[in-house]
Amino acid sequence: MSRRVSPGLRSGSLPLLVALMTLLAGLALAGLTGIQALAEGWSRAAHSAATIEIPTDIPNASDRTNALIQALKAMNGVTNIQKLSTDKVQELLSPWLGQPVGSHKGLPGLSLPEVLIVAHTPGTDLTTTVHDTLPEAVLQEDLQWGQRLERLGTSLTGCAWLAVTLIAAIAALSIGMTVRRSVAAQKRAVEIVHALGAADLTISSHIAGRAALLSFLGGIAGLVLLTPLTTSLATTLSPFAHQSALPTAFPTTLDGWWTTLRILPSSLLKELGALPFIAACLGWLTAQGVVLVWLRRLP
Amino acid sequence: MIRLRDVSLKPAGVGQPVLHSMTLNIPQGEFRWLLGPSGAGKSSLLRLLTLGARPASGQMDILGTSITNASRGALRNLRRRIGFVPQDYRLIGEWTVFDNVALPLRLRGRSERDIRQEVFSVLEWLDVAAHAHSRPTILSGGEQQRVAIARALIGRPDILLADEPTNALEESQARRLLSTFQELIDLGTTVIVATHNEGLVREAPAPSIMLRDGTLDPQAVKP
Structure with missing residues (x-):
C-alpha cells in the first residue's frame, strides 16, 4: 500500500512539455558544440598563420x-x-x-x-x-582576420548559450505553471493535509518528487526524439572523422548506431546524457518553490 | 488547555470581525457544548481553535503555546495534537478511506504495520471497516461522517473539536460517540462539540459556550 501523506501532482502535459524542451535544448547544445569547435579552430588559425603575396x-x-x-x-x-x-x-x-x-x-x-x-x-x-x-612582397598576418572571426565565434557561442538558458527558463516556467494549476485544482486536499499538521516541506517534497520523476521521463522522451537528428548529424560528419571503418549511411543496427554516435564530441554526448537529470532537477526545484510559496497563504 | 483573552477574528476581505472580544478558559480534560443559532460564530470559533486562522487581536493560548506569536513549525506541531470533525467531513475524495484515516499517524511517522492495525481497529469500531479500500465519495453521509470521526480520533488528540458530529448518525451511533467522548475526557482530552441538537445536549448535560452575533452570550459558559 502506498504511503500517502500529501496530494500528488496532476501532471497534465508536463512530460510532453519537458520532452519538447529537451529536444530544443539538445539541438541548441549540438549547435553550441559546433560553434565552439569552429571558434577554437579560428582562434588557433588566427594566431599561427600568415599569407605572403609575391608579384x-x-x-x-x-x-x-x-x-x-x-x-x-x-x-x-x-x-x-x-x-x-x-x-x-x-x-x-x-x-x-x-x-x-x-x-x-x-x-x-x-x-x-x-x-x-x-x-x-x-x-x-x-x-x-x-x-x-x-x-x-605583401605580408598579411591572418591574426587580424582571425581575431575578427574569433570575436564572431564568441558572439555565436554566447547566442547559443542564451538559447539554452532561455529554453531552461521556459521549461521552468512551464513546470511552474503546471504545478501551480495542479495545486490550485487540489486546493481542498492540500488544505486538509495542512490542517492535519503536515509540514510545508512534506507537501512540497511530495509534489516536487513527482514533478522530478515526470520531468526525468519527459527528458528521456526528448532524447529519444532527438536521437534521429543526432544520428543523422553524426552520419553527415563521419567522412570528416579521420577514422577508419566508420559507417557513412544511416545505421540500422544498435552497434552501428553507437559507432556512428561516437563520432560526435564526447562532451556533447555527455551534455545530452545529462539533459534528463537536469530536467529532473529543474522540475524538483521549480515545484518546491511554487508549492512553498503557495503554502504561505495558509496560516 | 484553551485560553482566549479579548480575541477577535477578522477573515481577510471581510470588513467586520466575525468574532469579538472573546474570552474563554477551558481547562484540560473538560467537555463543552458549543451552542448558538446559525451565524452566531460557532464555525468561526472552531476555525480559530483548529488553527485555521490567527486572531486579529487579543491573546490566544492552546496547550500552553501562544498562537499570536507562534512559528509555522509550532502551529504544525499543535495541529497534530488537535482532532477535528468538520461538518462537511473534509475527506480527500481521491484517496481511500484507509489513507484518509491513516494520514494523522503517517504525519507522525508511525510504522505502516501499527497504522494498519490502528486504522482497522477504529474503522471496525465505527462500523466502516468494510469500506476501508473504497473512496469516501461513494459512501453515504453517515458513513463519511464516521470516517471523519475516525480520522479525528485515531491520533488520540489532546483537544477534540467536532462540528455537528452526530447530524448524519443514527441515535445509537450518536450515543456511542458521546460515550467515546466521555472516555477521551477521562483520558485528559478536552472536547468541544458544536451542535443544534438540543436532545443530545439534554442527554449529556455539560457546561456550554453560548454564542450570539460573534460574541459570547452574557450567560455564556453556563453549567
Whole structure:
C-alpha cells in the first residue's frame, strides 16, 4: 500500500512539455558544440598563420621567392611553408577573376601572384625577414582576420548559450505553471493535509518528487526524439572523422548506431546524457518553490 | 488547555470581525457544548481553535503555546495534537478511506504495520471497516461522517473539536460517540462539540459556550 501523506501532482502535459524542451535544448547544445569547435579552430588559425603575396612581374621573381622561402625556413618559430600552385591561386581568385580561358592563367594582361602560406608559432614576427629579403612582397598576418572571426565565434557561442538558458527558463516556467494549476485544482486536499499538521516541506517534497520523476521521463522522451537528428548529424560528419571503418549511411543496427554516435564530441554526448537529470532537477526545484510559496497563504 | 483573552477574528476581505472580544478558559480534560443559532460564530470559533486562522487581536493560548506569536513549525506541531470533525467531513475524495484515516499517524511517522492495525481497529469500531479500500465519495453521509470521526480520533488528540458530529448518525451511533467522548475526557482530552441538537445536549448535560452575533452570550459558559 502506498504511503500517502500529501496530494500528488496532476501532471497534465508536463512530460510532453519537458520532452519538447529537451529536444530544443539538445539541438541548441549540438549547435553550441559546433560553434565552439569552429571558434577554437579560428582562434588557433588566427594566431599561427600568415599569407605572403609575391608579384611575379618583378625581376628574378622565382629566385627571389626561393630566397625568401629559405630565409623563412631558417627562422625560429616557422613550422611550415606552403607555396600555392598557380591552379590553386586561380581557384581561390576565381570568384573575382572568373574561370581561365584555355591555358591562360588570370585575366589577360594581369599576372597572378605567387602565394606562400606560412604557419608559425604565435608571436613570431615575419615582417623584418620578408621586407629585407623581398620588399615587393605583401605580408598579411591572418591574426587580424582571425581575431575578427574569433570575436564572431564568441558572439555565436554566447547566442547559443542564451538559447539554452532561455529554453531552461521556459521549461521552468512551464513546470511552474503546471504545478501551480495542479495545486490550485487540489486546493481542498492540500488544505486538509495542512490542517492535519503536515509540514510545508512534506507537501512540497511530495509534489516536487513527482514533478522530478515526470520531468526525468519527459527528458528521456526528448532524447529519444532527438536521437534521429543526432544520428543523422553524426552520419553527415563521419567522412570528416579521420577514422577508419566508420559507417557513412544511416545505421540500422544498435552497434552501428553507437559507432556512428561516437563520432560526435564526447562532451556533447555527455551534455545530452545529462539533459534528463537536469530536467529532473529543474522540475524538483521549480515545484518546491511554487508549492512553498503557495503554502504561505495558509496560516 | 484553551485560553482566549479579548480575541477577535477578522477573515481577510471581510470588513467586520466575525468574532469579538472573546474570552474563554477551558481547562484540560473538560467537555463543552458549543451552542448558538446559525451565524452566531460557532464555525468561526472552531476555525480559530483548529488553527485555521490567527486572531486579529487579543491573546490566544492552546496547550500552553501562544498562537499570536507562534512559528509555522509550532502551529504544525499543535495541529497534530488537535482532532477535528468538520461538518462537511473534509475527506480527500481521491484517496481511500484507509489513507484518509491513516494520514494523522503517517504525519507522525508511525510504522505502516501499527497504522494498519490502528486504522482497522477504529474503522471496525465505527462500523466502516468494510469500506476501508473504497473512496469516501461513494459512501453515504453517515458513513463519511464516521470516517471523519475516525480520522479525528485515531491520533488520540489532546483537544477534540467536532462540528455537528452526530447530524448524519443514527441515535445509537450518536450515543456511542458521546460515550467515546466521555472516555477521551477521562483520558485528559478536552472536547468541544458544536451542535443544534438540543436532545443530545439534554442527554449529556455539560457546561456550554453560548454564542450570539460573534460574541459570547452574557450567560455564556453556563453549567
